[in-house]
Amino acid sequence: MQIIDSIQAMKSLVREVRSKGQTIGFVPTMGYLHQGHLTLMRTAKEKCNFVVASIFVNPLQFGVGEDFEEYPRDLGRDSKLAEEAGVDVIFAPTVKEMYPKGYSTFVEEERITDKLCGESRPGHFKGVTTVVTKLFNIVQPDLAFFGQKDAQQSLVLKKMVKDLNMNLEIQVLPTVREEDGLAMSSRNSYLNSSERQSALLLSKSLNMAQNLIEAGERRVAEIKKAIHKLITQDTLARIDYVEILSLPDLEEVEFLEGSSLIAMAVFIGNTRLIDNLVVEV
């Protein structure tokens, strides 16, 4: 497996792969890989001839005071895991390679980025859509793979691909969880052991919501109230948001109908975790 840090070298390799008629699968990541990422990579390898994974902690999608500096990085460990998962090339550019001095062009989705994580993290999705556009142009994949854990991200990127007529398809794979239900995330590494226990509140409250809905509850306010109640019992937990919105347009609803997203961001200590559940009624 190759590790490439230059855009030009990555583009040359892509040209070579394409000229052989091979399909390209792409898994963009910020590294510190977990089973969620590795599942995306294995699936990419099943569906495409050639798999590129990018590892790039994108400063543009971090706000002031967020964890850009502390975000865990371990390229040695990541390359070993990626290779085992079937990745053919890791693209790991520097910040300067991606955003040279004078960089000034941005891509922005303006309709579904002002809620949920977009509301809590202004500019976050502008950073995501910009870097992903660049990566798509560099890697030129047929398929790009994302995890359902970042539900809003997938919706925003699908909208971007459709609106800008990009030549690829986005595939979203289910959230991969630890045995006890915690959604896998590189940020879980920030948690100490008591926080790790409290972090279960996210998946537990989603399970509870699902049970309520299966028992017939359709009132969004009641479901949100029950989730709030469960999470706020724990003094380590502080809710950033709990929302239930329609899919795929992320509009507010009073009663569940059709396809909806229950999404939450919760600080456990200083660590902000997200989780979500798609419900169909």
Next chain:
Amino acid sequence: MQIIDSIQAMKSLVREVRSKGQTIGFVPTMGYLHQGHLTLMRTAKEKCNFVVASIFVNPLQFGVGEDFEEYPRDLGRDSKLAEEAGVDVIFAPTVKEMYPKGYSTFVEEERITDKLCGESRPGHFKGVTTVVTKLFNIVQPDLAFFGQKDAQQSLVLKKMVKDLNMNLEIQVLPTVREEDGLAMSSRNSYLNSSERQSALLLSKSLNMAQNLIEAGERRVAEIKKAIHKLITQDTLARIDYVEILSLPDLEEVEFLEGSSLIAMAVFIGNTRLIDNLVVEV
């Protein structure tokens, strides 16, 4: 020559052309073709196997109260001229095809779009970069051709292609002029005969500026003053802007040094015309 109005059909054709190993040249236009456009098309045909020209009056790049509705349109005439110039396909989508209901993704260059035409026409370049990104994704050209008459547009698009790592090269060809010096523009069709005479002030004042510079003038303020003086002698003319900026960053300068752009926008009656000159000292 084919005329295609569907994005999907255009993409299919591009796939077919690409699969034969042919190169694609692209000339994006708003139609009502003149010799400037036709020179771009003939050059595209010399340099590439297959030439696509788009004809799309892009509502996104027109401001409120501008001439989107009145902009001249004549697809019959345009297709005849384009075919003679060697164009293989005209892509002429409807507004609804390009911006369906709920459209929400935009591309924006944020550094050199706040001056010159960007200052006079807020949102104009965001409309340009967005539509051109879409067109580039649909047509997937190797080379795209633009005219020097829209000097700032070319600079913005080159910056966008570089920043977003797009897989094509932008070529800028010299402004094509009428025999008396007027820069060709679809908007010249708005001019009545006395306005047509006054419109010569733009190229005349650029020639005068060039003469001053050849005679040794380096003071930007003096050159601008002379241009203002010449243009404001005519009561039909109203200056929108006259600027002299460094290239390629469009920064203000006090004295000419290296490569500079003398750019102007002048209303002749109700018609806003632009022209420019690149000077090297």
